[in-house]
Amino acid sequence: MKTEITLTINGKQRKALVEPRQSLADLLREDMRLTATHLGCEHGVCGACTILLNGEPARACIALAITLDGSEVRTLEGLQDDPLMGVLKQSFHEEHGLQCGFCTPGMLISSHDLLQRKKGLDEEQIRVAMSGNLCRCTGYQGIVRSIKAAADKWAEKMTASEEVAS
Amino acid sequence: MKPAPFAYHRATSIEDAIAQLNDDETIARPLAGGQSLVPMLNLRLAPVQKLVDLGRIETLRRVDEQAGRIAYGALLPHAAFEDGRVPDGSNGLMSFIGGQIAYRAVRTRGTIGGALALADPAADWLTTVIALDGQVVLVGPRGRRSLAAADFVTGPYMTALDQAELLESVVIPRRAKTERWGHYKVTRKTGEYADSMAIALFDPDARKARIVVGAVNGAPIVLTKTALEIGEGANEERLQAAIGQELAESDRAFSPAKLKLHVTAALRAIRKAGLS
Ligand SMILES: Cc1cc2nc3c(=O)[nH]c(=O)nc-3n(C[C@H](O)[C@H](O)[C@H](O)COP(=O)(O)OP(=O)(O)OC[C@H]3O[C@@H](n4cnc5c(N)ncnc54)[C@H](O)[C@@H]3O)c2cc1C
Ligand code: FES
Ligand code: FES
Numbered sequence: 001m002k003t004e005i006t007l008t009i010n011g012k013q014r015k016a017l018v019e020p021r022q023s024l025a026d027l028l029r030e031d032m033r034l035t036a037t038h039l040g041c042e043h044g045v046c047g048a049c050t051i052l053l054n055g056e057p058a059r060a061c062i063a064l065a066i067t068l069d070g071s072e073v074r075t076l077e078g079l080q081d082d083p084l085m086g087v088l089k090q091s092f093h094e095e096h097g098l099q100c101g102f103c104t105p106g107m108l109i110s111s112h113d114l115l116q117r118k119k120g121l122d123e124e125q126i127r128v129a130m131s132g133n134l135c136r137c138t139g140y141q142g143i144v145r146s147i148k149a150a151a152d153k154w155a156e157k158m159t160a161s162e163e164v165a166s
Numbered sequence: 167m168k169p170a171p172f173a174y175h176r177a178t179s180i181e182d183a184i185a186q187l188n189d190d191e192t193i194a195r196p197l198a199g200g201q202s203l204v205p206m207l208n209l210r211l212a213p214v215q216k217l218v219d220l221g222r223i224e225t226l227r228r229v230d231e232q233a234g235r236i237a238y239g240a241l242l243p244h245a246a247f248e249d250g251r252v253p254d255g256s257n258g259l260m261s262f263i264g265g266q267i268a269y270r271a272v273r274t275r276g277t278i279g280g281a282l283a284l285a286d287p288a289a290d291w292l293t294t295v296i297a298l299d300g301q302v303v304l305v306g307p308r309g310r311r312s313l314a315a316a317d318f319v320t321g322p323y324m325t326a327l328d329q330a331e332l333l334e335s336v337v338i339p340r341r342a343k344t345e346r347w348g349h350y351k352v353t354r355k356t357g358e359y360a361d362s363m364a365i366a367l368f369d370p371d372a373r374k375a376r377i378v379v380g381a382v383n384g385a386p387i388v389l390t391k392t393a394l395e396i397g398e399g400a401n402e403e404r405l406q407a408a409i410g411q412e413l414a415e416s417d418r419a420f421s422p423a424k425l426k427l428h429v430t431a432a433l434r435a436i437r438k439a440g441l442s
Contacts, residue, residue: 001173067221113271
């Protein structure tokens with residue numbers, strides 16, 4: 001039996017008919033055609049499906065859509081105009097943070113959340129915080145370097161804008 | 167879609183959830199954060215005909231702070247502890263533990279009650295709540311009862327929960343301000359379940375120690391004799407022997423390698439508590 005739910009997806013209200021067993025990831029990819037959210041392991045381990053749920057990172061593969069009625073979901077598609085995401089994407093490009101790109105949406109969402117929550121991270125702390133996102137081809141050196149570079153650029157931007165404001 | 171089909175009920179209250187679960191005809195299970203149950207459904211490892219979603223029961227997210235203890239609602243996520251969004255009476259141990267279970271995207275959803283109810287022997291909260299001498303409050307068709315966390319876990323993935331009974335809250339006594347804690351987790355990868363895990367607590371003023379080893383094929387083991395030795399100021403050599411002996415005397419039939427791993431975790435937790 002299908003049930004109607006309402007979600008705010010990337011700022012727009014969307015209705016969907018879901019079966020209880022349907023994951024948020026399947027709903028996003030198959031019904032909403034939002035395919036930046038990738039599926040790797042489908043049991044919470046690899047991080048490819050990481051999205052923002054009510055502003056916090058979550059695994060879309062182990063979130064049942066029916067339980068989320070009324071929630072706000074943001075996927076990588078919905079962060080296109082986000083300035084911090086812009087800095088992260090540029091750094092991933094410059095520092096060889098991706099190869100095939102399969103893990104990249106999850107890497108970007110997780111690191112975006114990390115840089116918003118924590119300042120002044122060193123490489124070790126970035127590694128620990130990003131341990132829930134697996135990459136099978138780039139290797140982690142480039143990914144960690146990308147996030148560190150983005151963190152430094154973002155910190156510079158923030159100080160610059162604070163100076164303008166004061 | 168990976169799971170087999172099941173029915174779904176969004177519970178509106180604790181009473182409603184209990185009524186929905188109290189059904190001999192169908193295999194019904196409560197759903198909290200879903201961070202263990204949904205992977206099991208995806209892998210078709212958990213037979214479920216009806217999920218009873220606890221997520222909208224706001225009373226299960228309550229914190230009740232009293233002079234001697236803090237009661238945490240079962241639905242509080244690991245991240246609430248990590249971020250210090252709930253009061254702490256454990257000198258920071260609970261916040262530390264909340265921050266090192268799995269990964270941030272799992273911690274925002276997984277709950278303390280779900281972790282305890284699942285009773286995975288390697289779960290971080292299990293060892294922690296027992297180390298802190300916590301209690302759990304259960305509520306079911308026959309009312310409410312309170313149990314020591316150590317008695318709540320009866321084996322690997324086995325608890326004292328009866329049919330249709332819910333874990334409502336976790337009650338942690340406020341620890342002495344002078345108490346120090348040490349924690350050591352052996353794991354192959356950050357965020358994974360522990361191969362071994364130990365927590366040592368020591369209050370130098372009262373000369374009182376408590377030491378618990380987890381990921382031991384069942385309920386975490388409280389090392390009472392070792393704790394007494396600590397209180398008496400035993401040196402590391404004596405402690406190592408005491409831990410080894412106490413673990414070997416437990417009913418768990420550890421392999422020599424496992425025994426060594428657990429002794430090492432326990433000793434390192436003791437060291438981190440600043441004891442030797
Ligand atoms: C990739 C990954 C890594 C992980 N690593 C770790 C780790 O290192 N350490 C660790 O401790 N955990 C780890 N976990 C598990 C995580 O902590 C889970 O969140 C937790 O074990 C279960 O909590 P939940 O709220 O998600 O419960 P659910 O998955 O919703 O439920 C788990 C079980 O408990 C029952 N249940 C839930 N709530 C109640 C209640 N209030 N009353 C009665 N029964 C209830 C359910 O019916 C189910 O059987 C990991 C999970 C993932 C996905
Ligand atoms: S697909 Fe969701 S964590 Fe791997
Ligand atoms: S870039 Fe290919 S999996 Fe990470």
